[in-house]
Amino acid sequence: MKAAVLNRIPGELEIEDVSIDKPAANEVLVRTVGSGLCHSDLHFMEGHWQTKLPAVMGHEGAGIVEAVGENVHYVKPGDHVITCLSVFCGQCRYCLAGHLSLCNNPAPTSRPRGSAPRTTNAKGEGLAQFARLGAFAEMMLVHENAVVKIREEMPLDRASLIGCGVTTGLGAVFRTAQVQAGSEVVVIGAGGIGLSALQGARIAGASKVIAVDVEDAKLDVARQMGATHVVNGAKEDAVAAVKEITSGGVDYSFEAIGLKQTVEQAWAMLRPRGTATVIGMVPFGTKIEIPGHEIFMEEKMLRGSMMGSNQFRLDMPRFVDLYLDGKLMLDEMVSHRIKLEDINHGYDLMRRREATRTVITFD
Numbered sequence: 001m002k003a004a005v006l007n008r009i010p011g012e013l014e015i016e017d018v019s020i021d022k023p024a025a026n027e028v029l030v031r032t033v034g035s036g037l038c039h040s041d042l043h044f045m046e047g048h049w050q051t052k053l054p055a056v057m058g059h060e061g062a063g064i065v066e067a068v069g070e071n072v073h074y075v076k077p078g079d080h081v082i083t084c085l086s087v088f089c090g091q092c093r094y095c096l097a098g099h100l101s102l103c104n105n106p107a108p109t110s111r112p113r114g115s116a117p118r119t120t121n122a123k124g125e126g127l128a129q130f131a132r133l134g135a136f137a138e139m140m141l142v143h144e145n146a147v148v149k150i151r152e153e154m155p156l157d158r159a160s161l162i163g164c165g166v167t168t169g170l171g172a173v174f175r176t177a178q179v180q181a182g183s184e185v186v187v188i189g190a191g192g193i194g195l196s197a198l199q200g201a202r203i204a205g206a207s208k209v210i211a212v213d214v215e216d217a218k219l220d221v222a223r224q225m226g227a228t229h230v231v232n233g234a235k236e237d238a239v240a241a242v243k244e245i246t247s248g249g250v251d252y253s254f255e256a257i258g259l260k261q262t263v264e265q266a267w268a269m270l271r272p273r274g275t276a277t278v279i280g281m282v283p284f285g286t287k288i289e290i291p292g293h294e295i296f297m298e299e300k301m302l303r304g305s306m307m308g309s310n311q312f313r314l315d316m317p318r319f320v321d322l323y324l325d326g327k328l329m330l331d332e333m334v335s336h337r338i339k340l341e342d343i344n345h346g347y348d349l350m351r352r353r354e355a356t357r358t359v360i361t362f363d
Protein backbone atom coordinates (compact mmCIF):
# COMPACT_ATOMS: atom_id res chain seq x y z
CA MET A 1 0.00 0.00 0.00
CA LYS A 2 1.00 3.65 -0.37
CA ALA A 3 1.94 5.78 2.62
CA ALA A 4 3.54 9.17 3.29
CA VAL A 5 6.74 8.55 5.23
CA LEU A 6 8.98 10.97 7.12
CA ASN A 7 12.57 9.72 6.87
CA ARG A 8 14.43 12.70 8.38
CA ILE A 9 13.75 15.71 10.56
CA PRO A 10 13.51 18.34 9.24
CA GLY A 11 12.19 16.86 6.04
CA GLU A 12 9.39 16.49 3.53
CA LEU A 13 7.11 13.48 3.26
CA GLU A 14 7.93 10.76 0.76
CA ILE A 15 5.29 8.55 -0.84
CA GLU A 16 6.46 4.96 -0.48
CA ASP A 17 5.15 1.47 -1.10
CA VAL A 18 4.99 -0.11 2.33
CA SER A 19 3.79 -3.46 3.67
CA ILE A 20 1.21 -3.75 6.40
CA ASP A 21 0.82 -6.84 8.57
CA LYS A 22 -2.36 -8.78 9.39
CA PRO A 23 -4.14 -7.76 12.61
CA ALA A 24 -2.82 -9.39 15.78
CA ALA A 25 -5.34 -10.52 18.42
CA ASN A 26 -6.43 -7.04 19.57
CA GLU A 27 -5.75 -5.08 16.40
CA VAL A 28 -7.98 -3.60 13.74
CA LEU A 29 -7.09 -3.04 10.10
CA VAL A 30 -8.81 0.05 8.73
CA ARG A 31 -9.10 1.06 5.07
CA THR A 32 -8.54 4.81 5.19
CA VAL A 33 -11.20 6.91 3.46
CA GLY A 34 -10.29 10.40 4.68
CA SER A 35 -7.23 11.81 6.39
CA GLY A 36 -6.97 15.44 7.49
CA LEU A 37 -3.82 17.52 7.53
CA CYS A 38 -3.30 18.76 11.09
CA HIS A 39 -0.53 21.23 11.92
CA SER A 40 1.00 18.89 14.50
CA ASP A 41 2.65 16.71 11.83
CA LEU A 42 4.19 19.85 10.34
CA HIS A 43 5.84 20.77 13.65
CA PHE A 44 7.71 17.45 13.46
CA MET A 45 8.56 17.83 9.75
CA GLU A 46 9.96 21.29 10.51
CA GLY A 47 12.04 20.05 13.45
CA HIS A 48 10.25 21.81 16.33
CA TRP A 49 9.50 18.40 17.81
CA GLN A 50 11.14 14.98 17.51
CA THR A 51 9.57 11.59 16.83
CA LYS A 52 10.81 8.09 16.04
CA LEU A 53 11.78 7.67 12.36
CA PRO A 54 11.17 6.48 9.74
CA ALA A 55 7.47 7.03 10.39
CA VAL A 56 4.20 6.88 8.53
CA MET A 57 2.81 10.30 9.45
CA GLY A 58 -0.81 11.43 9.89
CA HIS A 59 -3.15 11.12 12.83
CA GLU A 60 -6.54 12.50 11.72
CA GLY A 61 -8.17 9.60 9.93
CA ALA A 62 -11.45 7.79 9.37
CA GLY A 63 -12.29 4.73 7.35
CA ILE A 64 -13.88 1.31 7.15
CA VAL A 65 -12.82 -1.76 9.10
CA GLU A 66 -11.25 -4.28 6.74
CA ALA A 67 -10.26 -7.02 9.20
CA VAL A 68 -10.04 -7.59 12.95
CA GLY A 69 -7.92 -9.76 15.23
CA GLU A 70 -9.39 -12.80 16.98
CA ASN A 71 -10.03 -11.00 20.31
CA VAL A 72 -11.73 -7.94 18.86
CA HIS A 73 -15.45 -7.79 19.61
CA TYR A 74 -16.00 -4.03 19.55
CA VAL A 75 -15.94 -3.68 15.73
CA LYS A 76 -16.31 -5.97 12.73
CA PRO A 77 -15.39 -5.70 9.05
CA GLY A 78 -17.53 -3.08 7.31
CA ASP A 79 -17.96 -0.84 10.39
CA HIS A 80 -17.23 2.85 9.94
CA VAL A 81 -14.68 4.17 12.40
CA ILE A 82 -12.69 7.22 13.37
CA THR A 83 -9.22 6.64 14.78
CA CYS A 84 -7.84 8.57 17.74
CA LEU A 85 -4.30 8.93 19.02
CA SER A 86 -5.55 8.78 22.61
CA VAL A 87 -5.13 5.00 22.58
CA PHE A 88 -6.24 4.06 26.10
CA CYS A 89 -4.74 1.20 28.12
CA GLY A 90 -7.74 1.15 30.47
CA GLN A 91 -5.48 0.30 33.41
CA CYS A 92 -3.46 3.40 34.37
CA ARG A 93 -4.63 6.04 36.84
CA TYR A 94 -5.42 8.49 34.02
CA CYS A 95 -7.53 6.02 32.08
CA LEU A 96 -9.35 4.96 35.23
CA ALA A 97 -10.15 8.60 35.96
CA GLY A 98 -11.44 9.10 32.42
CA HIS A 99 -8.45 11.15 31.24
CA LEU A 100 -7.65 8.99 28.23
CA SER A 101 -5.59 11.64 26.49
CA LEU A 102 -3.08 11.45 29.36
CA CYS A 103 -2.66 7.65 29.28
CA ASN A 104 1.04 7.03 29.82
CA ASN A 105 1.06 3.26 29.58
CA PRO A 106 1.50 2.28 25.92
CA ALA A 107 2.71 -1.30 26.48
CA PRO A 108 -0.70 -3.06 26.69
CA THR A 109 -1.81 -1.45 23.40
CA SER A 110 1.46 -1.98 21.50
CA ARG A 111 3.01 -5.04 19.91
CA PRO A 112 5.40 -6.74 22.34
CA ARG A 113 9.07 -5.83 21.94
CA GLY A 114 10.77 -8.08 19.40
CA SER A 115 7.61 -8.95 17.45
CA ALA A 116 7.12 -8.03 13.78
CA PRO A 117 6.41 -4.34 13.17
CA ARG A 118 2.92 -3.41 11.97
CA THR A 119 4.34 -1.65 8.90
CA THR A 120 7.59 -2.16 6.98
CA ASN A 121 9.24 -0.17 4.18
CA ALA A 122 10.60 -1.57 0.91
CA LYS A 123 14.02 -2.13 2.55
CA GLY A 124 12.36 -4.34 5.15
CA GLU A 125 12.84 -1.80 7.97
CA GLY A 126 10.09 -1.38 10.54
CA LEU A 127 8.20 1.89 10.28
CA ALA A 128 6.91 3.81 13.26
CA GLN A 129 3.27 4.93 13.12
CA PHE A 130 3.10 8.61 14.00
CA ALA A 131 0.88 9.12 17.04
CA ARG A 132 0.41 5.34 17.04
CA LEU A 133 -1.85 5.68 13.98
CA GLY A 134 -0.05 6.52 10.71
CA ALA A 135 -3.11 7.94 8.96
CA PHE A 136 -1.37 9.19 5.79
CA ALA A 137 -1.68 5.70 4.35
CA GLU A 138 -4.19 3.62 2.45
CA MET A 139 -4.52 1.33 5.47
CA MET A 140 -4.04 1.79 9.20
CA LEU A 141 -3.30 -1.12 11.52
CA VAL A 142 -4.08 -0.03 15.06
CA HIS A 143 -4.98 -1.34 18.50
CA GLU A 144 -8.75 -1.68 18.97
CA ASN A 145 -8.60 1.02 21.68
CA ALA A 146 -7.63 3.49 18.96
CA VAL A 147 -10.98 3.36 17.14
CA VAL A 148 -14.54 4.46 17.72
CA LYS A 149 -17.48 3.18 15.74
CA ILE A 150 -19.70 5.84 14.14
CA ARG A 151 -23.01 6.16 12.26
CA GLU A 152 -22.78 5.21 8.60
CA GLU A 153 -24.65 8.36 7.50
CA MET A 154 -21.57 10.36 8.47
CA PRO A 155 -19.42 11.17 5.42
CA LEU A 156 -16.01 9.70 6.20
CA ASP A 157 -13.91 12.52 4.73
CA ARG A 158 -15.46 14.98 7.19
CA ALA A 159 -15.47 12.34 9.94
CA SER A 160 -11.68 12.32 9.68
CA LEU A 161 -11.57 15.89 11.02
CA ILE A 162 -13.19 14.63 14.21
CA GLY A 163 -10.18 12.32 14.62
CA CYS A 164 -8.08 15.22 15.88
CA GLY A 165 -8.97 18.85 15.13
CA VAL A 166 -12.65 18.84 16.00
CA THR A 167 -12.25 16.73 19.12
CA THR A 168 -9.32 18.85 20.26
CA GLY A 169 -11.15 22.15 19.75
CA LEU A 170 -14.59 21.15 21.00
CA GLY A 171 -13.07 19.12 23.81
CA ALA A 172 -10.94 22.06 24.98
CA VAL A 173 -14.16 24.04 25.34
CA PHE A 174 -16.52 21.35 26.69
CA ARG A 175 -14.20 19.19 28.75
CA THR A 176 -11.03 21.13 29.59
CA ALA A 177 -12.29 24.67 30.19
CA GLN A 178 -15.99 23.78 30.59
CA VAL A 179 -17.17 27.07 29.12
CA GLN A 180 -20.35 28.35 30.77
CA ALA A 181 -23.33 29.67 28.80
CA GLY A 182 -23.32 33.47 28.58
CA SER A 183 -19.56 33.78 29.04
CA GLU A 184 -17.12 35.66 26.81
CA VAL A 185 -14.57 33.71 24.81
CA VAL A 186 -11.63 34.46 22.53
CA VAL A 187 -9.93 31.94 20.26
CA ILE A 188 -6.49 32.89 18.90
CA GLY A 189 -5.76 31.10 15.63
CA ALA A 190 -8.60 30.23 13.25
CA GLY A 191 -7.24 27.06 11.66
CA GLY A 192 -8.89 23.66 11.97
CA ILE A 193 -8.39 23.53 15.73
CA GLY A 194 -9.30 27.14 16.47
CA LEU A 195 -12.45 27.03 14.31
CA SER A 196 -13.50 23.92 16.22
CA ALA A 197 -12.95 25.65 19.56
CA LEU A 198 -14.88 28.62 18.26
CA GLN A 199 -17.80 26.42 17.23
CA GLY A 200 -17.63 24.72 20.62
CA ALA A 201 -17.99 28.12 22.28
CA ARG A 202 -20.97 28.94 20.08
CA ILE A 203 -22.63 25.59 20.86
CA ALA A 204 -21.89 26.06 24.59
CA GLY A 205 -23.83 29.34 24.48
CA ALA A 206 -21.04 31.88 24.87
CA SER A 207 -22.37 35.42 24.54
CA LYS A 208 -19.29 36.73 22.74
CA VAL A 209 -16.99 34.60 20.62
CA ILE A 210 -14.00 36.56 19.35
CA ALA A 211 -11.71 35.10 16.70
CA VAL A 212 -8.14 36.37 16.32
CA ASP A 213 -6.02 35.54 13.28
CA VAL A 214 -3.56 37.28 10.99
CA GLU A 215 -5.39 36.36 7.77
CA ASP A 216 -8.64 38.11 6.85
CA ALA A 217 -9.77 35.05 4.87
CA LYS A 218 -9.57 32.93 8.06
CA LEU A 219 -11.55 35.55 9.94
CA ASP A 220 -14.27 35.45 7.26
CA VAL A 221 -14.64 31.70 7.82
CA ALA A 222 -14.64 32.31 11.58
CA ARG A 223 -17.57 34.73 11.22
CA GLN A 224 -19.43 32.17 9.12
CA MET A 225 -18.93 29.59 11.89
CA GLY A 226 -20.23 31.80 14.67
CA ALA A 227 -17.62 34.36 15.69
CA THR A 228 -19.45 37.45 16.94
CA HIS A 229 -16.30 39.58 16.59
CA VAL A 230 -13.03 39.21 14.67
CA VAL A 231 -9.64 40.78 15.24
CA ASN A 232 -6.74 40.78 12.77
CA GLY A 233 -3.68 40.55 15.00
CA ALA A 234 -1.40 41.69 12.16
CA LYS A 235 -3.27 44.97 11.81
CA GLU A 236 -4.11 45.87 15.40
CA ASP A 237 -3.06 45.15 18.96
CA ALA A 238 -5.04 41.96 19.58
CA VAL A 239 -4.97 42.24 23.39
CA ALA A 240 -6.20 45.85 23.40
CA ALA A 241 -8.90 45.02 20.84
CA VAL A 242 -10.22 42.06 22.84
CA LYS A 243 -10.21 44.04 26.07
CA GLU A 244 -12.21 46.78 24.39
CA ILE A 245 -14.79 44.40 22.88
CA THR A 246 -15.34 42.80 26.29
CA SER A 247 -14.84 45.80 28.55
CA GLY A 248 -11.87 44.39 30.34
CA GLY A 249 -11.16 40.84 29.17
CA VAL A 250 -12.68 37.45 28.48
CA ASP A 251 -13.72 34.63 30.80
CA TYR A 252 -12.02 32.03 28.60
CA SER A 253 -9.22 32.31 26.07
CA PHE A 254 -7.95 29.53 23.82
CA GLU A 255 -4.58 29.55 22.07
CA ALA A 256 -4.73 27.40 18.93
CA ILE A 257 -1.43 28.19 17.17
CA GLY A 258 1.51 27.16 19.38
CA LEU A 259 3.51 30.37 19.75
CA LYS A 260 4.98 31.87 22.91
CA GLN A 261 3.70 35.30 21.89
CA THR A 262 0.10 34.19 21.39
CA VAL A 263 0.04 32.12 24.60
CA GLU A 264 1.11 35.26 26.44
CA GLN A 265 -1.62 37.18 24.60
CA ALA A 266 -4.18 34.56 25.66
CA TRP A 267 -3.17 35.22 29.27
CA ALA A 268 -3.24 39.01 28.87
CA MET A 269 -6.75 38.90 27.33
CA LEU A 270 -8.28 37.38 30.48
CA ARG A 271 -10.36 39.26 33.00
CA PRO A 272 -9.80 38.38 36.68
CA ARG A 273 -10.71 34.73 37.36
CA GLY A 274 -10.45 33.94 33.65
CA THR A 275 -8.91 30.76 32.28
CA ALA A 276 -6.45 30.57 29.37
CA THR A 277 -6.30 27.16 27.69
CA VAL A 278 -3.25 26.35 25.59
CA ILE A 279 -4.03 23.98 22.73
CA GLY A 280 -1.20 24.92 20.33
CA MET A 281 1.97 22.82 20.32
CA VAL A 282 4.49 25.34 21.58
CA PRO A 283 7.96 24.31 20.28
CA PHE A 284 9.59 21.87 22.68
CA GLY A 285 11.71 23.69 25.27
CA THR A 286 10.08 27.10 24.79
CA LYS A 287 9.27 28.92 28.03
CA ILE A 288 6.16 31.03 28.55
CA GLU A 289 6.43 34.26 30.57
CA ILE A 290 3.48 35.67 32.48
CA PRO A 291 3.42 38.37 35.18
CA GLY A 292 3.50 36.48 38.47
CA HIS A 293 1.40 38.94 40.44
CA GLU A 294 -1.58 38.48 38.12
CA ILE A 295 -1.75 34.80 39.01
CA PHE A 296 -2.79 35.45 42.60
CA MET A 297 -4.08 39.00 42.54
CA GLU A 298 -6.46 38.29 39.68
CA GLU A 299 -6.93 34.58 40.33
CA LYS A 300 -6.29 33.82 36.68
CA MET A 301 -5.61 30.31 35.47
CA LEU A 302 -3.34 28.96 32.73
CA ARG A 303 -3.84 25.38 31.66
CA GLY A 304 -3.25 23.05 28.77
CA SER A 305 -5.54 20.77 26.81
CA MET A 306 -4.25 17.52 25.38
CA MET A 307 -6.53 16.30 22.59
CA GLY A 308 -9.44 18.15 24.16
CA SER A 309 -9.22 16.09 27.39
CA ASN A 310 -11.25 13.57 25.40
CA GLN A 311 -13.14 10.43 26.22
CA PHE A 312 -13.28 9.81 22.52
CA ARG A 313 -15.63 6.83 22.39
CA LEU A 314 -18.22 9.05 24.08
CA ASP A 315 -17.25 12.34 22.47
CA MET A 316 -16.74 11.51 18.81
CA PRO A 317 -20.19 9.96 18.20
CA ARG A 318 -21.69 13.07 19.84
CA PHE A 319 -19.74 15.30 17.48
CA VAL A 320 -21.01 13.19 14.57
CA ASP A 321 -24.56 13.82 15.85
CA LEU A 322 -23.87 17.55 16.13
CA TYR A 323 -22.73 17.57 12.49
CA LEU A 324 -25.66 15.51 11.23
CA ASP A 325 -28.05 17.74 13.21
CA GLY A 326 -26.60 20.81 11.48
CA LYS A 327 -25.04 22.28 14.61
CA LEU A 328 -21.39 21.64 13.80
CA MET A 329 -20.11 23.04 10.50
CA LEU A 330 -17.60 20.70 8.89
CA ASP A 331 -18.41 21.08 5.16
CA GLU A 332 -17.20 24.68 5.39
CA MET A 333 -14.07 23.58 7.24
CA VAL A 334 -12.73 21.56 4.29
CA SER A 335 -11.13 24.08 1.94
CA HIS A 336 -9.08 21.58 -0.10
CA ARG A 337 -9.39 17.90 -1.03
CA ILE A 338 -6.20 16.28 -2.32
CA LYS A 339 -4.71 12.91 -3.14
CA LEU A 340 -1.99 11.32 -1.00
CA GLU A 341 0.62 12.10 -3.71
CA ASP A 342 -0.03 15.84 -3.24
CA ILE A 343 0.52 15.84 0.50
CA ASN A 344 3.57 18.15 0.44
CA HIS A 345 1.54 20.64 -1.56
CA GLY A 346 -1.14 20.32 1.14
CA TYR A 347 1.41 21.23 3.79
CA ASP A 348 2.66 24.14 1.64
CA LEU A 349 -0.89 25.50 1.71
CA MET A 350 -0.81 25.26 5.51
CA ARG A 351 2.60 26.98 5.73
CA ARG A 352 1.25 29.81 3.57
CA ARG A 353 -1.87 29.95 5.83
CA GLU A 354 -4.08 29.41 2.78
CA ALA A 355 -5.97 26.28 3.83
CA THR A 356 -8.72 26.05 6.42
CA ARG A 357 -8.42 22.25 6.46
CA THR A 358 -7.06 20.01 3.73
CA VAL A 359 -8.32 16.43 3.56
CA ILE A 360 -6.75 13.55 1.67
CA THR A 361 -9.36 11.34 0.06
CA PHE A 362 -8.59 7.78 -0.95
CA ASP A 363 -10.36 5.95 -3.77
Ligand SMILES: NC(=O)c1ccc[n+]([C@@H]2O[C@H](COP(=O)([O-])OP(=O)(O)OC[C@H]3O[C@@H](n4cnc5c(N)ncnc54)[C@H](O)[C@@H]3O)[C@@H](O)[C@H]2O)c1
Pocket residue numbers: 037038039040041043164165168188189190191192193194212213214215218233256257258259262278279280281282305306307308350353355356
Ligand atom coordinates in the same frame (compact mmCIF):
# COMPACT_ATOMS: atom_id res chain seq x y z
N1 LIG B 1 -3.33 20.12 22.19
C1 LIG B 1 -3.52 19.17 21.31
O1 LIG B 1 -3.80 18.02 21.67
C2 LIG B 1 -3.43 19.47 19.85
C3 LIG B 1 -4.09 18.68 18.92
C4 LIG B 1 -4.05 19.04 17.58
C5 LIG B 1 -3.34 20.17 17.17
N2 LIG B 1 -2.66 20.89 18.11
C6 LIG B 1 -1.93 22.12 17.73
O2 LIG B 1 -2.86 23.17 17.53
C7 LIG B 1 -2.26 24.17 16.71
C8 LIG B 1 -3.19 24.56 15.58
O3 LIG B 1 -3.32 23.50 14.65
P1 LIG B 1 -4.11 23.71 13.28
O4 LIG B 1 -4.06 22.41 12.58
O5 LIG B 1 -5.41 24.37 13.53
O6 LIG B 1 -3.12 24.75 12.55
P2 LIG B 1 -3.39 25.73 11.30
O7 LIG B 1 -2.07 26.00 10.71
O8 LIG B 1 -4.48 25.19 10.45
O9 LIG B 1 -3.98 27.05 12.00
C9 LIG B 1 -3.20 28.01 12.66
C10 LIG B 1 -3.88 29.37 12.47
O10 LIG B 1 -3.15 30.35 13.20
C11 LIG B 1 -3.05 31.53 12.43
N3 LIG B 1 -1.89 32.28 12.92
C12 LIG B 1 -0.58 32.04 12.69
N4 LIG B 1 0.18 32.94 13.37
C13 LIG B 1 -0.66 33.76 14.03
C14 LIG B 1 -0.51 34.85 14.94
N5 LIG B 1 0.71 35.31 15.28
N6 LIG B 1 -1.62 35.45 15.45
C15 LIG B 1 -2.86 35.01 15.12
N7 LIG B 1 -3.08 33.96 14.28
C16 LIG B 1 -2.00 33.34 13.75
C17 LIG B 1 -2.94 31.04 11.00
O11 LIG B 1 -3.34 32.03 10.05
C18 LIG B 1 -3.92 29.84 11.02
O12 LIG B 1 -5.23 30.24 10.67
C19 LIG B 1 -0.93 23.56 16.23
O13 LIG B 1 0.12 23.99 17.07
C20 LIG B 1 -1.16 22.07 16.44
O14 LIG B 1 0.03 21.35 16.57
C21 LIG B 1 -2.70 20.57 19.42
Ligand SMILES: [Zn+2]
Pocket residue numbers: 038039040059060164165
Ligand atom coordinates in the same frame (compact mmCIF):
# COMPACT_ATOMS: atom_id res chain seq x y z
ZN1 LIG C 1 -3.78 16.83 15.21
Ligand SMILES: [Zn+2]
Pocket residue numbers: 088089090091092093094095096102103104105
Ligand atom coordinates in the same frame (compact mmCIF):
# COMPACT_ATOMS: atom_id res chain seq x y z
ZN1 LIG D 1 -3.95 4.28 30.43
